[in-house]
Amino acid sequence: MTPMVERLSITVAVFVVAWAALALMKRRQLRAANRASERLDRARHVPTIVYFWSDGCSVCKNAQRPVLERMVAETGSDQLAVVTYSVDESPEIAREWGVRTLPTTFVLDSTGATRYVNNGFVALPTLRRQLQETATASATDGR
Amino acid sequence: MKSTGMVDQSELRVTAALGILVLAAAFIVNRWELVAFQAGVLFLTALRPTFGPYIVFYHAILQPAGIVKPDVRADNLEPHRFAALFGTVVSATAAVLLATGSSVAGWAFAWLLISLAAANFAGWCAGCFTYYTLHRLGLRGVFKDAPIDGTFPGARPPKGQ
Numbered sequence: 621m622t623p624m625v626e627r628l629s630i631t632v633a634v635f636v637v638a639w640a641a642l643a644l645m646k647r648r649q650l651r652a653a654n655r656a657s658e659r660l661d662r663a664r665h666v667p668t669i670v671y672f673w674s675d676g677c678s679v680c681k682n683a684q685r686p687v688l689e690r691m692v693a694e695t696g697s698d699q700l701a702v703v704t705y706s707v708d709e710s711p712e713i714a715r716e717w718g719v720r721t722l723p724t725t726f727v728l729d730s731t732g733a734t735r736y737v738n739n740g741f742v743a744l745p746t747l748r749r750q751l752q753e754t755a756t757a758s759a760t761d762g763r
Numbered sequence: 764m765k766s767t768g769m770v771d772q773s774e775l776r777v778t779a780a781l782g783i784l785v786l787a788a789a790f791i792v793n794r795w796e797l798v799a800f801q802a803g804v805l806f807l808t809a810l811r812p813t814f815g816p817y818i819v820f821y822h823a824i825l826q827p828a829g830i831v832k833p834d835v836r837a838d839n840l841e842p843h844r845f846a847a848l849f850g851t852v853v854s855a856t857a858a859v860l861l862a863t864g865s866s867v868a869g870w871a872f873a874w875l876l877i878s879l880a881a882a883n884f885a886g887w888c889a890g891c892f893t894y895y896t897l898h899r900l901g902l903r904g905v906f907k908d909a910p911i912d913g914t915f916p917g918a919r920p921p922k923g924q
Contacts, residue, residue: 627791634874638881679915743914743921 646737652718653726653734659716660703660732667754668701669747670717670726674708677722679741684723687744695751729754770838772919773831777821778808779884782850786877790870795861798873802854809847812840836920839908846883846890850876892917 653670660670671688673680688702707714707722717726720739727736727750735757736750782801789797808815825831853876861869879889895916898906911920 623793624791627793631787631791683915741915741918745921 649718649720649737649739650734652716653737656713656716656718657726657728657732657734660728664698664701665730665732666699666701667730667751668703668728668732670703670705670728672705672707672714672717672719672722672724674706674722680723683741684725687742687747688725690744691747691751694748700751727751727754729757768838768840769835770840770843772834772836772838773826774812774815774818774821775843775888775919776834776884777825777831778815778817778847779880781817781820782880783877783884786854786873786880790873795858795869798854798861798869799858801876802851802858805847805851805854809844809851812844812847815847837911838920839911841906841908842891842894842917843888845894845906846888849890849893850879853879886919887915888917888919890917 657670660668669688669691671684673684692700692702705713707719717724723741725736725738725742725747726734727738727747729735735754738746738750742750782804785797785801785804789795789801804816808818812818821831826833853872857869857872857876859869860866860872882889894906894908895910898909899916910916914920
């Protein structure tokens with residue numbers, strides 16, 4: 621193999637491995653979240669946001685919480701449930717859900733299946749889009 | 764917290780994508796000159812973003828041809844200039860190391876820059892994060908801008924804010 625082909629192979633391999641690692645991490649986290657969501661006490665069958673935060677996370681308090689509050693105000697508390705966990709108080713629950721960073725939000729459809737995982741801060745337009753797509757997907761699945 | 768203006772996020776994405784391409788090509792053909800070229804591009808971008816060769820290419824070719832659409836959002840320009848300066852230092856270090864025969868260390872710096880550019884392309888600017896961290900630590904004479912409201916430091920601001 622010529623050095624150039626060797627280097628091209630290394631480059632392609634690095635990109636493929638990085639992409640595969642990210643995809644695998646996301647898949648494992650979704651699987652963990654789906655297992656954990658089965659144990660979630662959901663009184664109402666509405667889309668749910670499961671939100672993990674901690675006392676030391678300023679982005680959680682100053683940015684993520686206001687976004688969630690606005691989302692609930694927009695959607696209506698009868699149409700959207702938000703389940704909040706502090707990782708300081710419930711570290712084992714955070715582990716079960718596969719939380720790696722704070723804040724983390726999981727978007728569940730009305731059947732309890734996890735549709736989206738947001739590692740880190742998620743902005744209002746993204747969350748709005750995810751909930752709309754979750755509602756559309758639930759309606760399609762229910763047909 | 765205030766926003767100092769509007770920034771076309773497509774300029775940032777194009778700069779990151781072309782940077783990745785150039786550095787990957789430099790590694791494949793084993794030429795430190797391409798890494799030095801990247802350092803020059805980033806230096807011009809830091810000096811004055813409108814001089815940035817990739818940004819000029821975007822406005823002259825990619826945008827008129829409809830290949831990349833503008834994506835203008837409320838954002839601070841200064842952190843992105845700081846990030847370009849940070850990239851200049853890393854790529855210049857890589858180029859010097861490679862030119863002087865320290866190939867492993869040189870390519871390590873180049874790959875570090877590729878991963879930072881990939882993160883930038885995906886929506887998180889490490890240089891901007893450093894800028895905002897320095898701002899928070901009180902170095903406000905130079906690092907005067909705070910993150911856009913409701914945005915994680917260094918993350919791409921949401922649309923429509």
